[in-house]
Amino acid sequence: SHSPFWTGFKLFLSILALSCIIIALARPQWDYENKELQSSGMDIIFALDVSKSMDATDMMPSRLLRAILQIGSFLEQVKTDRIGIIAFAGTATLQCPLTDDYEAVRIVxxxxxxxxxxxxxxxxxxxxxxxxxxFPEGSKSKTLVLISDGEDLQHSALREARILKTKGIRVYTMGVGSPEGTIIRHPETGEEVKSKLDEATLQEIARITEGEYYRVTPGGEEIQLILKRIYESESTRRGKKVTILKEQYYLFGILAIILLMIESFIDPRKRKRGIMAAEKSNEH
Structure with missing residues (x-):
């Protein structure tokens, strides 16, 4: 026969252990902690010329649309890098700060x-x-990809390129258009003027900053070459601090093991025999 108390207690421990296992499988979380997540990648900013001369059609469908297609092709191949977008004409604006949200970059x-x-x-x-x-102060992988037809009307590019060199920013330049050029309308006067690719400025910017210059072609293979060159350089590890909830499932797992161990040592039959022996001893 079995002791009703110990049989019930054994069942209680089993149910309690099973409950702990179910809770552990639900992966409960509480208590916040700060954690630094490490990710490998580079910081790459595209500076895109959006001046009126980029509407020229000596490169189909236009210089600007061809450049946008090049950047889009680049976005399809990156994984852990942060990408930013600068648009410039008579001045420059940051259209998209560095981010690893590639869909947001694509929308911009x-x-x-x-x-x-x-x-x-x-x-x-x-x-x-x-x-x-x-580029953030702590970034060690500063890469700028400049896409333009090279017509620098302010003539300050080379001076700025020398400053970038001292900051460790490498510039890859991409020339869009043809050296022969094409006729466009001047944005201010409306007169017909010839706009052509000025490779000399772009080549010199790349040389000063130890980057490379590529002329954009209909096939678009130069973006692959730039991607290869960028990834040949050493990528850095970025630390990103985040606040997360601590996983607490292991506590319930440990408790379930302890309860099952206790339950395994309980034998209601032995307990019953022990009680009966004690009662007989008292009778004598």
């Missing part, structure tokens, strides 16, 4: 056109100045 990119920056002209130097401050 697809919204760019030759009316994005109101001030007309082409000031490459302003884009380089803005890029200098767009």
């Amino acid at each position: 990119l697809n919204g760019l056109n030759s009316n994005t920056v109101e001030i007309p002209g082409t000031d490459i130097g302003s884009a380089l100045r803005l890029a200098e401050n767009a």
Whole structure:
């Protein structure tokens, strides 16, 4: 026969252990903790010329749309890098700060056109100045990809490139258009003028900052070359501090094991025999 008390107690421990297992499987969380997550990647900013000359069609469908397609192709291949977008014409604006939200970058990119920056002209130097401050202070992997037809009307680009060199920012330049050029309308006077690719400025910016220059072609293979060059350099590890809830499932797992161990040592039959023996001894 079995002792009703110990049989019931054994059942209670089993049910309690099972409950602990179910709770542990639910992965309960409480108590916040600060944790630094490490991710490997690079900080890459695209500085895109959106001046009126980029509407020229010596590269189909236009210089600007061809450049946007190049950046879109780049976005399809990155994984852990942070990407930013600068648009410039007569001045430069930060359209998208560095982020690893590539869908957000794509939305910003697809919204760019030759009316994005109101001030007309082409000031490459302003884009380089803005890029200098767009990279976070602690970043060790500062890469700028400058895409333009190279017509720098303010002539400040080379001076700014030398400053970027001292800051450790490498600039890869991409020339969009043809050296022969094409006829466009001047944005201010409306007169017909010839706009052509000025490779000399772009080549010199790349040389000063130890980057490389590529001319954009219809096939678009140069973006692959830039991607390869960028990834050949050492990627850095970024620490990102986040507040998370602590996992507490292990506490219930340990408790379940202890309860099952106790339950396994309880034998209601032995307990019953012990009680009966004690009662007989008292009778004598």
